[in-house]
Amino acid sequence: MMRHHWAYFFSERELVNLYKACGGKVGTFDPDNFDDLQHARRAIFRHLMPGRVRVWHATLDDDHGIVFFIGKPVLDIHKAVKRDLAKRCWELFERAPNPCTLVPNSLGLKWDLSRDRAPHRLDLLEFLQSDRKGDLYPLAPEEVARLQAEYGISESSSSQ
Numbered sequence: 001m002m003r004h005h006w007a008y009f010f011s012e013r014e015l016v017n018l019y020k021a022c023g024g025k026v027g028t029f030d031p032d033n034f035d036d037l038q039h040a041r042r043a044i045f046r047h048l049m050p051g052r053v054r055v056w057h058a059t060l061d062d063d064h065g066i067v068f069f070i071g072k073p074v075l076d077i078h079k080a081v082k083r084d085l086a087k088r089c090w091e092l093f094e095r096a097p098n099p100c101t102l103v104p105n106s107l108g109l110k111w112d113l114s115r116d117r118a119p120h121r122l123d124l125l126e127f128l129q130s131d132r133k134g135d136l137y138p139l140a141p142e143e144v145a146r147l148q149a150e151y152g153i154s155e156s157s158s159s160q
Contacts, residue, residue, distance in 0.1 A: 004075045006097040007113060008089065009058065009122065011065040015040045022047070022092065038137055041066050045129060047092060051085030054130040059123045060113060067122060070097055 010018060012031040019040035020029045026043075027036040045055055051070065058067040070089060071081035077097070081089075089097065100122060103110035111122040129135040 003073070003102045004080075005069045005073050005100040005102075005111065006071050006077060006080055007067050007069050007100050007111075007122070008093055008095075008097050009060045009065055009067045009113065009115075011060075011063050012037055015044070015066050018092075019043055037066070041128065042135070042139075044068070044092070048085065048088055049131065051082060051088070052131055053085075055128045056124045057126040057128055059125065061120050066128070067124070069100075075099070 016029050016031040016036055022043070024040060024043055027033065027039045030036050041055055045053060045068070048068065048070070052072060054069040056067050056069070058065060060067075070085060071077075072079065074080045077086075077099075081097075098113050098115045100111040100113045102108065103112060103121075109124045111124070113120045113122040127133075127136060
């Protein structure tokens with residue numbers, strides 16, 4: 001059983017703001033809109049690829065958002081995360097990931113996340129996607145085409 005993770009948690013508002021700041025083009029940039037949250041997390045996930053990344057809908061001390069687990073589940077950050085993924089994370093998030101430790105007897109759904117030298121409770125609510133298992137809510141090809149046409153995005157510059 002994994003006992004350690006490296007994580008980036010973003011509240012719904014932080015996630016949408018990050019997506020917008022990075023040039024996101026699809027959606028209304030409303031953190032209360034489910035579709036906008038999905039566009040943001042998909043775009044951020046794609047930016048982090050290739051690499052070992054798992055994405056969950058989660059709460060951090062009752063603040064709803066998205067958590068990106070990166071790298072292997074080991075305590076040493078240098079062994080956990082490959083250099084190219086670490087570089088993309090640093091460029092995008094402008095900070096190091098937070099270490100997480102599994103809460104015993106929580107079926108892998110509760111983690112203690114250390115941020116600013118203070119412990120926080122991270123509760124995983126729903127698995128969304130990973131580099132190995134795909135997207136729980138994939139867009140159908142016709143949805144991708146509709147969004148590209150609606151927002152005037154060419155396929156090569158798509159940022160959903």
